[in-house]
Amino acid sequence: MSHYLVITGGVGGAKLALGLSKIMPASDVTFAVNTGDDFDYLGFHISPDIDTLTYTLAGLNDTDRGWGRREESWNFLSTLQTLDEETWFQLGDRDLAIHVYRTSLLAQGKTLSEVTDGIAKKLGISHFLVPMTDQSLRTVVVTADGKLPFQDYFVKYQAKPVVEAIEFSGSTGARLSPGVSEALSRPELGGVIICPSNPYLSIDPILSIPGFRALLSEITVPVIAVSPIIGGKAIKGPTEKIMHEMNLEAGCSSLSVAHHYRDILDGIIIDTMDAALSDDITALGLEVSVGETLMTSLQIKKDLAQQCLALIEKIQS
């Protein structure tokens, strides 16, 4: 029985994570989640990507809205807005309970790993769900309008400022969380899967933890990724806009994603729409697998999860 380390950001990554959770026993996978988007708001420690994974794996996510909890109400927020017009972050009444509980436990000295695990278990998640790090590592978007904390860039300014670079404040002092380290040191580690999240905003924060990128490039088990780009477009969020603003040689494409990860990847799954890129990606030394990556149903999520395991197996053999 192999164990897999799955590296993920928020919404897009959570879809593949859900598929993987459905085809693998709880003890066979560790979901390591980006915390670069974490921020403090009104005194609460908010971990957007951890919450997305938690709600998704617990079956509590709102699939229509695409984020947050099902059966959510907004009476806290609407009341707050009568007091403070500058309220810009969408905090649902149920969602807020998670932030308050987390903040309270962190203030008591618990680590983010402990708090994340506690919440996941209380909500009935049996898989390992861990933050990438227990230290503060914050994604900072360097824009033409100045440096912006990720949530300011993403929510407050709706990803409109032009991105010049992305920095990870605090990465020098960050260490992999115990759960990630433990997964990596398991003798039965079978592979590492990078979910189709934004490579620059959601995966790079994890890769910026000292030693981790080098470790992945040297590790003997296969490291694969699922490209978040389909036909030159991103499903959601600012990925596409950012990739254009970065003046990448291959533009917003799965080839650019392969380039970005080439030092750590052994294989990549790209969408059937991008099959024509296979030769160029293979030329980078990567195994390419083509399939349906637009995860519009649970079956497709599970199929893509199976395809990840198949690609890892192919690379290993």
Next chain:
Amino acid sequence: MSHYLVITGGVGGAKLALGLSKIMPASDVTFAVNTGDDFDYLGFHISPDIDTLTYTLAGLNDTDRGWGRREESWNFLSTLQTLDEETWFQLGDRDLAIHVYRTSLLAQGKTLSEVTDGIAKKLGISHFLVPMTDQSLRTVVVTADGKLPFQDYFVKYQAKPVVEAIEFSGSTGARLSPGVSEALSRPELGGVIICPSNPYLSIDPILSIPGFRALLSEITVPVIAVSPIIGGKAIKGPTEKIMHEMNLEAGCSSLSVAHHYRDILDGIIIDTMDAALSDDITALGLEVSVGETLMTSLQIKKDLAQQCLALIEKIQS
């Protein structure tokens, strides 16, 4: 035009405060509210009595439940309870917004007076609503089971422990808030009204602020109270139980209330049911006014408010 300083605790006091607010122009009255019940919960600064006054004067209070806001929802609390079984304080989704907003502003260095005034104005209250003090002064209930912060005694232990004494932690360093001081120094000050709140738990905290009790006993304008006891019973809360536990000579009665305040009062309003106590109270040197004090309608609240002004006028003349 005279100005009146009204001293009040939560629910019972808020009823008279509402009556007074309906018969007096906004600039003619300052409501000074007990903050001895304030506490920190999950990192929030909660001011139960200020909130009760705020919701009542803004017409946002839930009159059926008797506390909290109208049209309240409880999704935050129910979610929190799935995470933490020890959650004991009832926090509605709308109510929570007030606590979060207050806590956020206090953390920015604003005073409780500034925050209270800001919230009141945002909710459309035109009267002066001020905390008794901007410093931390906490009511501690000394019980047979040990010392308990007020909310622990009142909510968590449902006022069951036997009360031996009541202490006011931090009173030595507390000063009257600017709004109370300003009301007291107005040349047009016409009187001081103590609302029918629990004398020991809701009014004594205010009287424990150094110099205030002496000031009230010496002040030249009339100081009156409305007794919270009707026919040996309190309308609500632990007043009656506490008064019995304190082994007062006159038991749980308006006579005991008059005794308790005798050094500062010039007059007191007692219920018609207690008219027989008038002679004993008059013997203490107080002007007694008898009337309907069970405020079951807005008209009765306004009538009782008028009776307060009439008693002050009678004492002055």
